Amino acid sequence: MPIFLARGHDGEEARILLVAGGERAGKSELTADYGYSLFPWSSLIWILGPDYEQARHEFRYIYRNADAIGGVVSANMPNGPGPWNMLLQGGVRVVTKSASDPEKMAGEAPDVLLMVEAGQQPYEALLRARGRIAEKRGRLFISGTFEGSVGWYPETWSAWQVANDMGGVSFSLPSWSNLAIYPKGRKDPEILSMEKSMPPEVFSERIAGKPMPPRGLVFPEFSxxxxxxxxxxxxxxxxxxxxxxxxxxxxxxxxxxxxxxxxxxxxxxxxxxxxxxxxxxxxxxxxxxxxxxxxxxxxxxxxxxxxxxxxxxxxxxxxxxxxxxxxxxxxxxxxxxxxxxxxxxxxxxxxxxxxxxxxxxxxxxxxxxxxxxxxxxxxxxxxxxxxxxxxxxxxxxxxxxxxxxxxxxxxxxxxxxxxxxxxAMKRYVPAWERANRWLARGKKERAIMAAEQG
Structure with a gap:
């Protein structure tokens, strides 16, 4: 698809994509563009955020793009904390969902699921999202920023850099890909200045959109x-x-x-x-x-x-x-x-x-x-x-x-x-269990001693 090829990535074949964005990289626009590009093949699109409020940026971008060509039939965008939805020409419905309201993720399966601010959502939300697209062999697009380079999101990004069981593909959207803010891209003076002034792990995570786990971890096995x-x-x-x-x-x-x-x-x-x-x-x-x-x-x-x-x-x-x-x-x-x-x-x-x-x-x-x-x-x-x-x-x-x-x-x-x-090491036996064993053998004094010793 053009939005990936323009950045040197081929997202055509992969059904499950994860993009990690640097600050001001335009990940919300990219996420919305991805969903919008699939309208001709979709009847239902979900935007899943940590809560309903954080799913609305991408919703607004899709609404803007569709409204510009007269594609919006109706829209419901109340001021309260609940879901938003809109109906577009061709019968396409766009609905916001919340990871904190998982029971509302039942019902009709989506053709496209946009999982936004993914780093703030639990791993179970990813598994649930993967299950929801299975019925229609739909597409899952995951976006967000790294939250301290620990957690399932950076781990999944790293795992999806190569072939994996879920079939996911990951890539980064660095801050300098937004030429409206950084017209000279990677060589923009502001980018170079931040690279010199920030610790390497901070620049990698917040600007380059690549995880860098803490150094010297005692338990690198922990996942x-x-x-x-x-x-x-x-x-x-x-x-x-x-x-x-x-x-x-x-x-x-x-x-x-x-x-x-x-x-x-x-x-x-x-x-x-x-x-x-x-x-x-x-x-x-x-x-x-x-x-x-x-x-x-x-x-x-x-x-x-x-x-x-x-x-x-x-x-x-x-x-x-x-x-x-x-x-x-x-x-x-x-x-x-x-x-x-x-x-x-x-x-x-x-x-x-x-x-x-x-x-x-x-x-x-x-x-x-x-x-x-x-x-x-x-x-x-x-x-x-x-x-x-x-x-x-x-x-x-x-x-x-x-x-x-x-x-x-x-x-x-x-x-x-x-x-x-x-x-060399026996199973831990609580005091009450040891005492009961002695009582069963008629050893009342030993039972009392076991209980007192703990």
Missing amino acids: TTANVRDDKIEWAIRQLRAAPSEHQVGLWIDPGYAHAYAVEFVAIIQDHVYILDEIYARGLINEEVIQIAQNNSLWKFVSHLVMDIASKTHAGASRAPLEVWQGSTHLPIRTNPVGIEDGIARTRTFLRVDPLTHEPRLFVSRRCNGLIWELSKGYQYPTDDGGLAIATKPYDRNNDAAKAVAYGLVEQFGLSDIRRKRG
Whole structure:
């Protein structure tokens, strides 16, 4: 199609396209032009935004183009937050949709779906959009800007640079492609000035429209598309509710005050880890965090706690975090030393995608903003000017939730799967279960000891 060939890309054959735009590159115009060019072969076009408001820029451009040739039959554009729609000559309907209102994405399937401001939409919105175009073998056009070069959008852009299972094709629309603003294109003085004054990753992301993930990441295996899976989390919660006696939730905790206090609600089902929710807060004392945890709807499933071994330590005259949690919850608590490198290595084995199952063994809820930020961006190694790691240990910061996860994984699974299979690490058995086993054998005193030990 001409709008792609003019930029050196062939979008004729691909049904699923993703364009990442630099600032002021004209991505909204391009998106609208793409949809408008397909009118002769379409009866229904959707514009899907993070909300209805953000789907309206492209709608207005399509309306402008159609109205200029007398193609608008009718249009409904109310001032409120709801959807807009218009009817064009030939019976083509254009309707705005909202990713935050997914139930409204049912009904008649579109011929063309324009997914706008995609970086602000969840990965599930992409999967839902892909499903909606299947019936009519329609086209999906995805556009937006990179939001910090982390998340499903930049990951998908990179994956679609080569052949992939979804059949998507990605390309960039750099700021300098807008010759109305930058008449000399890539060599425009303003572009060159920004290139000199901005950090390389900022220029790449905001101007060139190309993702540049943070340097020196501790967990490069972490992927929002693979690990942040609300469908997996919802499945795990259903298992908890269906069989609460078979599946329990553990709290994996890294106490803090000046830095983040991280509490992860974790279920382990069939050797897979599901991080269902979290508390990630600063400036709260132990009692306040405990109150938040006990008010969580998952609290009724909590059977045990895993904490940093330093939680046994008193801070001045204050009670140790372990003592406070033990006294308030009366739940068994495990505290074992876990080295930094050991914890990182163990976490990586759960984050990476298994080549046989094509899935990782650790899934995170989208609600866990603190953990997601640490794994995808915050937790880093020191690097040189070229972005290469110059130390074997990462900075001891932005890692509170990550450390809590490391404690829990090592407690539950040991330092390696090989050692665990040889019997070096046994399945965690809650105190109540150990006590019941002794009672069943008529060992009342041992049962009491097990309950008291936690």
